[in-house]
Amino acid sequence: MASEPRHPLLADTSSLIAVANTDQWDVLAESLALTTTNVCKHELHNHVNSNTYAPEGSREQYLKRGSQRVLDHLDDSSSWSCVSVVPRPHGPDAGEESLKQELSEHGDSYQVVSLLDGAARRSIRRLANNHGYDVDIVGPPYLLYVLLDNDLISKAEFCEATGQMIRTEGWTGYEVIKNAWSSIPVDCSAFLDGDILPP
Incomplete structure (x- = not known):
């Protein structure tokens, strides 16, 4: 079997689910070339299979819907790839560990x-x-932000989708919100409430 291509952007399970649940998912899925690992793909399958009867509006439904969107796109797209990490890490942080392993080797x-x-x-x-x-x-x-930087979405769309992500993920608190905005040189104060803007 031919090995999967490695695209310049590597993402983990939680990151993929977070963007898959925003209004900009379709643009992102079609525009970015992205790689994840077999371990993250396994975690996505677990979210789909373990949340069969997730109630509407619940965290479980959110995980299932986002995971299914990512899996569907991984199966259909040549610009997204899944690389195998060996030996395969296990446990609650396996996806993150697999990125670390992949990065150390490639x-x-x-x-x-x-x-x-x-x-x-x-x-x-x-x-x-x-x-x-x-x-x-x-x-x-x-x-x-990569979509905004490449003129694929407007500043308002970027700010609103980021705000949507922060609220849907339930990110509250100084450090979490600061981390969410790190590396993003965009002022969204005209579009978002202060409670989800960087401190």
Whole structure:
């Protein structure tokens, strides 16, 4: 079997679900070339299979819907790929660990790594620095920012989708909101309430 191509953008399970549940999902899916790992794909399948009867509006339904959207696109698109990580990590942080493993072995293939978890981002940033990789380690809203930066969505659409992501994900608190906006040089104060803007 031919190996999957490695696109410059590498994303984990949580990051993919976060963007898949925004109004800009269709634009993002069609416009970005992206890679994830077999471990993240397995996590997406788990979210779909374990939330069969998720109630409307619940976190479980959100995870299922976002995961299904990502899986459908992974199966249909040549611009999205899934690479195998060996040995395969297990446990609650397996997806994040698989990105770390993939980056340690193929760091020169990537320009951007997107993860939701702040601690995982710090860990991967250390790995990239130690290996001398020139890669940006960012949160999920950065994927929307790439669309704005390439004139695929307007500033209002970017701000509204990022606000939607922050609210839907339930990100509250100073550090979480600060992390969500890190690496994004856009002032959204004309479009969003102050409680979800960077401090």
